[in-house]
Amino acid sequence: MSASTGRPLPSKVTRTRLYEQVAEQITAWAAEAGLRVGDRLPPERELAVQLGVSRATLSQALVALEVVGVVAVRHGDGTVLVRPTTASISQAIREHADRLPDIHETRDALETKLAALAAQRRTDEDLAAIEAALDAMAADIEAGGRGVEGDEQFHAAVTAASHSALLARLMLEIGPLVRESRLESLAQPERPRASLAGHRRIAEAIAAGDPVAAARAMHDHIDMVSDVALIRDDA
Structure with a gap:
């Protein structure tokens, strides 16, 4: 006052x-x-x-x-x-920034559990799908891309390998929000290669059938990709 x-x-x-x-x-x-x-x-x-x-x-x-x-x-x-707009872009960017902490918390809660379950329940077909996603991401990065589609494919393959229908449905619900943060993260310098390395650690733990290591690797990966510079106040 x-x-x-x-x-x-x-x-x-x-x-x-x-x-x-x-x-x-x-x-x-x-x-x-x-x-x-x-x-x-x-x-x-x-x-x-x-x-x-x-x-x-x-x-x-x-x-x-x-x-x-x-x-x-x-x-x-x-x-x-892909979508013409007359709305305030600055406002949309700041609304996105406000959502990021919640997206991070939700991803960490869901995807660490999914990785642990995948390590316990994965089949040979699941492991093949995970490897195919890694190969697709690596190929795109080598060609000069950011690996966005391969990144999405990898997380979808891990979700499928968990064989948990309810958790998969929850991931589907937050999919558009996760894509926002994924696009921003993979636009950071050197982030695509760092993200791919994180994926490989997760995949190795899942293939080894080690749920603790898989959950830890996923947690570390989400922490890393959630560190984005674009929307910081000092950006």
Whole structure:
């Protein structure tokens, strides 16, 4: 309360970061240019020059737009519009940031248990599916991609190997939120290779039939991938 008027003081001013401003500019330009779903944005180098920003700032903006579901950044195909929007991108980014701690806690609770159960219940077919996911992620990373699809495939294979229908249903429920955090995590420098290494440790524990080691490896992996820089206040 203000001592002089008795009225509530104004709320804290939210600082809009440069990449958020760039993300807003990109969506405004896409609307003005009449871009439709499936249309590609100009190449990153060209966009950066047009907007007068560094490639690093532009990349942050594109990741933010991908996280909130406006674009898809496809290796070898550029950046594609998947959902035009007139809503505040900055607000969407901050709502995403607010969800991250809950996503981390929920993933840790569910996926550490899933990994432990997978170590106890996996079949030869389950192990083959896990290895196929690792191979797919590794191949995409080697080709210059981020390994997003292979990452999703790996976690789905571990979930399937748990043979727990209810836990699998819960994972399906939080799937869109997990994808938000996955996209952001795998956009961090060197994160795809670190994530792949974490996956391999989980897979080794599951193959060895060691539920304690599998749960620990999954917990460590989720802790690592939940450390994202894009939405920090000092980013």
